[in-house]
Amino acid sequence: MDNLPLILLVFLLAGLAKGIIGLGLPTISIGLLALVMPPAEAASLLLLPSLATNVMQCAGPALRPLLLRLWPMLAALVPGCFAGIGLLTAGGPAALGLLGAALVAYAAWGLVSPPLLLPKRAERLSALPVGLLGGVITGATGVFVMPVVPWLGALGLARDALVQALGLAFLAATVALGLALAWAGAVTPATSLGSLLALPPALLGMAIGTRLRGRIAAALFRRLFFLALLGIGAQLAWRAVS
Structure with a gap:
């Protein structure tokens, strides 16, 4: 595999980000790898690292109540992902452009971080549409963040429960993406072997990031993370139209 050193480095960095702020593995890995390979190949490589790290993240005492609360959104990810997968596997400028746009939108949301809080009724009514749209975007780009991450952030969950809910959503989206x-x-x-080889650096990066979480300014790291995503997304979108 010609790009193996790059793949290992990318997943080490992606795991580090996930360990520090609880997200970032799929967005960093796909965003960087899509600069040198088709997005569908990059998405296939992230399956095992994403599964393993999100199993670790979603474990905890709030798992059962979160499942009972979030299952409509989680279930809707699957048909949405199958609906969008044709765009990802087709490759070409359209796939790159969609991936770039998704990263730019996510980065813009992360930098602004608007304070949102959904009332219970709005949460119930929006769960299925958010899951379906999130699945379509996941299938089309390999990036499972919009609009699921902002929606989870608007549910008023405590910090630890939010991190666990993010892991649960990312796990469900990874399973849906893998099936699609x-x-x-x-x-x-080849991509299965690459995904297996990417697992150790992703886990190592996550372990290092978890240890560093209390020693660095998480807010500064988060801002740098979203600025980097903004640059990667803009580059991918530019390549799609140039």
Whole structure:
């Protein structure tokens, strides 16, 4: 695999970000890898690292109540992902442009971080549409953040419960993406091996990031993270139209 050193470095950095702020593995890994390979191949490589790190993140005492509260949104990710997967596997400028736009939108939201709070009725009514749209975007780009992450942030969850809910949503989206990629024939022996080899650096990066979480300014790291995503997304979008 020609890009193996780059793949290992990217997943080390992505795991580090996830350990520090609880997210960032799919966005960093796909955003950087899509600069040198088709987005569908990059999405296939992240499956095992994303599964493993999100199983670790979603474990905890709030798992059962979170599942009972979030299951409509989580279930809707699956059909949405299958609906969007054709755009990702088709490749070409459209896939790059959508990925770039998704990263730019996510980065803009992260930098602004508007204070949102959904009332219970709005939460129930929006769960299915948010899950479906999130699934379509996941299938089309391989990035599972919009609009699920802002929606979870607007539910008024305590910090630890929010981190756990993010892990649960990312885990469900990873499973949905893996099933859709396999259905589309995009999971190959080569990408499966690459995904397996990417697992140790992702776990190592997450462990280091978790240890560093209390020693660095998380707010500053978060801002730098979203600025980097903004630059990566803009570069991908520019390549799609140039």
